Ligand code: ATP
């Protein structure tokens with residue numbers, strides 16, 4: 421096929437055979453966040469480029485390599501959002517939400533765009549859910565947010581033995597400054613062996629080296645200085661609060677000193693929930709987040725306590741229990757008749773069935789009765805409502821309960837046209 425008529429590499433169609441899994445997962449996610457006092461925010465898919473450059477920061481993979489940016493007809497530089505947090509913070513400050521009483525817990529769901537090399541677990545259009553809590557600096561909130569992530573996984577059917585929670589603390593700006601110096605000193609000792617990206621990162625964003633997927637870089641940074649050894653008293657106490665909060669919520673966690681996250685705006689707590697036992701291969705992080713008190717500086721001039729996470733929906737769908745997200749047993753009617761036999765009463769009945777919440781399919785084509793029955797079987801209809809010549813003349817329908825076996829006495833019976841809806845509703849419960 422002409423390649424212009426294929427979807428763009430790394431951007432997938434979600435077909436009807438899968439879309440119910442998405443719908444059920446999205447429903448579960450919304451309920452999960454609502455129960456914990458979150459409210460949904462929906463921001464545009466396009467934002468000014470500047471928002472992400474300032475918010476995420478130069479020297480990060482996203483800003484340096486992964487953004488879909490273009491000039492629009494007004495000459496403005498526009499970007500397809502690569503993540504959700506910068507937009508949420510923009511919206512929250514633009515609409516002054518934090519000055520208003522009430523909900524400071526927000527969640528979002530939606531597509532994100534990154535120009536990455538497509539591979540398993542890495543798409544160019546992917547979908548994230550994310551949660552943000554504003555206004556609370558206390559470490560116990562960090563614990564609660566992580567717990568919201570782990571309890572979500574459990575709800576979707578991921579087993580406790582199939583994931584780990586990794587945590588770390590980056591400290592505040594001043595802890596980071598000392599750490600950065602020490603890290604750059606350490607990296608310079610092995611500079612020749614680092615990959616080209618990391619040679620560059622040592623200068624532009626040395627913390628990102630700790631996050632490199634290259635095996636040589638990984639083995640070098642195993643012995644790198646640890647951020648936890650550079651925390652000031654307050655940051656150290658804060659990390660203690662996070663750990664004891666996690667204990668209260670019954671969440672087991674491991675400290676991972678290389679967990680720094682690439683984004684400029686992180687401070688103090690960082691965390692990831694990773695799927696283990698090779699269920700996702702090497703792209704095994706499903707939820708990742710951290711505290712980002714300093715992101716607000718670009719918007720309001722001062723720091724403001726904030727913590728959040730983002731999770732990958734495609735990766736979560738890979739590991740979620742399909743039985744939990746599968747469509748529940750459905751009830752469906754096939755209305756089977758030839759076009760010539762169709763009357764106003766039939767249309768009215770079809771309308772009433774649908775209004776009563778019963779999915780009703782009608783095939784008005786000239787296909788044979790046999791073909792229409794085949795279709796009813798294929799879509800697993802519960803009942804066929806049949807209208808042939810006899811039915812038309814007698815003012816009734818023949819109903820066939822397709823759930824029952826061929827020799828069941830109850831399988832086929834007549835019903836007056838004006839009793840159809842009540843009869844179906846009654847039999848639905850059987
Ligand atoms: P990595 O280091 O793997 O590139 P990241 O730091 O870019 O990860 P985040 O920006 O923290 O990832 O995104 C949060 C989550 O969103 C990830 O843990 C993952 O589940 C999902 N995600 C990120 N990028 C992609 C992608 N290209 N395709 C599919 N899912 C993704």
Ligand code: MG
Pocket residue numbers: 481
């Ligand atoms: Mg990435």
